[in-house]
Amino acid sequence: TNMPPPAKPAPADASTADASTAAASASAPAIPPETLSAIKGLSPPDLWHHFASLSSIPRPSRRETAVLKYVKDFADSLGLRRTEDAAGNVCVFRPGSGGGEDAIPVVIQGHVDMVTEKNADVDHDFDVDPILLRRFEEEGHGGKVATWIGARGTTLGADNGIGVAAALTLLGRPADVDVDGGGRPLPPIEALFTVDEETGLNGAMGLDPEALGLTGRTMLNLDTEEWGDLYVGCAGGGDTRITLPLSRVEERERAKEEDADVLEVRVEGLMGGHSGINIHEGRANAVLLCASAVRSAMKAADDAAAAVAGGPGGADGTAAALVSFEGGDKHNAIPREARARLLVPKSARSAIEASVKASEEGFAAEYGTLEKGLKVSVAADDDASSPPPLDGPSARRLLSMLLSLPSGPLKFSHVIPDLVETSNNVASVSAAASGSSSASVLCSSRSSVGPALERVRDRIEAAASLAGASSVVRSEPYPGWNPDPNSEVLDVARRLLRDRLHGAEPGVKAIHAGLECGLLREKMDSGDGGGGGDGISFGP
Template sequence: MTVFAVSKELPEALQGLQPAPLWRFFGELSSIPRPSYKEQKVLDWLKLFAEERGLAWSQDAAGNLVMRRPGGGGGEAAPTVIIQGHIDMVTEKNADVQHDFEADGIRLVRRDGWVTADGTTLGADNGIGVCAALAVLDSPPSMPLPPLEALFTVDEEVGMTGALRLDPGLLTGRVMLNLDTEDWGDIFIGCAGGGDSALTLDLPLEPLAGAAGGWGARGFRLGGMLGGHSGLEIGEDRANALRLAARATAAGLAAAPGVRLLALSGGDKRNAIPREAGFQLAAPDAGALEAATAAVRAAADAFRLEYGALEMGLALTEEEVGSEARRAGLTPAAADRLLLLLLMLPHGVIKHSHTVPGLVGTSSNLASATIKRRTPESLTVELVTCTRSSLDRALEDVRQGIARLGRAAGATVHQDAAYPGWVPEPDAPVVHAAAAAIQGVTGKAPAVKAIHAGLECGIIGQKLPGVQSVSYGPTIRGAHSPDERVEVATVAPFYEATLALLRRLAQAA
């Protein structure tokens, strides 16, 4: 087995942090590229970790990996406990940052009590949870622990497909600790289900008469927005750059006769609120182009007023468009079809929960518009939405509406089967044990909650009948965006509580 050249040198940003084993493993993990679908380097690193410590491991066809450690310190006969996390990460970067997520490690920075990355996502989601599991597995044989199965899933960030394809025969445990939530001091016992929709539009282009001469064109980019996790932060009314780009485009097209849309794209990840989007407009003369430009600038000013102090970084930039790119534009009817979807597809909170105060019940994220193919005659654009709900029927009703709207606009619609939510079991013994362990560390009883984001607990729970699950983690903010950061002061108590919980479970022989 050839293992990627993992950096063993502890990054400066992590020096002196506790617990040292967890941060050491996080430094190593951060040096390994690990986008979704391309986790083989991390899997090889994990296998080497297991073999160096004499731990048995097995892997299913999807790539999910399980390591096994016998119980110790009096917990040898206790029921087996699963510790679970996912190894892939969202790969987002600021527009001015040069970074290849398939080849480069993450550059770590410590600032004001937080560990973050240099212009990219950090991967604390779910790297800190993964490394906490490794630190537990690496603890002395005398540590009071139950038998452990550490489950490392793949492709969580792209629809939880690793968990959906998990071979349940890998696991014997029926108690699971999911280490993938982001509010230290809270325990999560339920989550939303979700499903994606992909709408593909084939849009006709037509030559712009005299484009190489009289026609002018200008590119526009709206950026600097917060973005963020489309489950955790969808209720904060953050700006969606893709929606704003569509609104600005509509304003530009209406500003003068003959203005045409050349292209529009934005967003990147299904589970991230778009932070940046761009579009190009062409006009038959300088006056029309200036009118369109003025309308776009006015729209950007209106957006800044609309979002006020929430989106202080919202900015419009402009760029020239080459003569080749402005030879053909979307027909007016094609532009209308594209804008119809970008302006009318649901985005944001659709309904709050009536059973859990303050919890988003149903939402949808207008996630991306990607140009898949361009020929002289047509432009193929794929729009992706990510819909979540605590209620299966509500989820499917929204997805059916998306599909109907897409087909009405002439799009081809593809929807994979939705993944299930996680039904809360507040009286499960593991919930009480986790609450006692966290209170023992913090001195404060944790809040027991459900979460609007998707967790793998619901999917795994369907595959392992009778499993009791609980989820918790350190404080992470800005997940799925380059603002992602983990609060250093919460990592040590998170790990201490994990060990305390495992000690309690080791006594359940």
């Protein structure tokens, strides 16, 4: 949430004249003196003045009225046309200038809301108080001391305040002044300000291109945080919910319970993490480890019973019976914990314990260097209210299905090295919990390629169908953005950024998670099947 000011001082040209334009807007906030002194002398001054103004207007997600008023009043003060849609997104149109009058329009996009977090010892009301800026020197990359703008104990809101400030700055540049001192013409600009990005891309989700009158097919999204990197793709996603009917052992067939213990097998202490951002790291999934440990333990109990009795031990060929299975909670998190309860004949208890120990050792051999907190345990559960256990076939169907669901990275991109293109997270399971007679399993799949996302969901459905699922429901997917190696905008941006990086090659990257760009590109699709035209995402 810190960002460095530009390295070069501003040339003494007309760009310095615009700070007053921002201040003249009707809804210009009172900028606290400490914020003004933090940006003093930074260049370009109009950009920093907009950023200071935005910082002085409270703008948590879903409470963007005031900041949108600032944007709209600024557009009005310049006499620029503006539009708005029902979701609250605003678009401001600046005609092309300096020779760019007839160029194709460029959409410049950022979100106006910000994340609101503060240090525990800071007294700050994000609905009322301005963010206070401070300027400081700190060692950055390569041990070089740089000047930074930060906030006083709160989030700064440079995500995406600096992008919004950059778009406003471009809008405010007078038509007869060369941009950047380089004599470059400006194409028609459609500056798109979206709302409510931080709580789930809701502004982009509800964006209405027709109501906004968007015509541009070339988009520059200003919401990438890493200086020197250009983003050219993101993942779409969709959830799949499986319902698997389960049967319980009939009362009369139940093993004599005085001879049996209820044991709980637990997998815990895993790293978990984001099911998109962390999926390529090979972190363990607690639901899958637990299913594997339980399956092995039940088999070990069967083997032990067979050795004693010369035949299968349980009523239906299963010595240990599964009572319930639960793990994971959020759809976008890799499960950190899972647990299963088993009804186990006393004679098989030691076999179960030995098997769980062996599973833990096996998992440690595979994941131990990464998953340092990994723990697999089995202990008696003295909860007397255990419902009748599942019958053998139900337990086998459930465990087999869990173990055959696709999991983790499934394919890497051929365009961006090391980018996960398609993945699945077996996100949560709740089976026979609190007396229910079914299992509910949630998978969260992602892909930057739309058809590939549906193929993963086909695989999930296939495994569910083999296991006897009664329903498989796919959520409406949100679109991804498949990296285009032949992007013209990428080419231009690369060339320009290379100069700014003094010849160093910009990173060209994509992210295995949702971005506004994916949604906006689909919304702006002209219907030719080419997505929303060309675009990149970068930090100004």
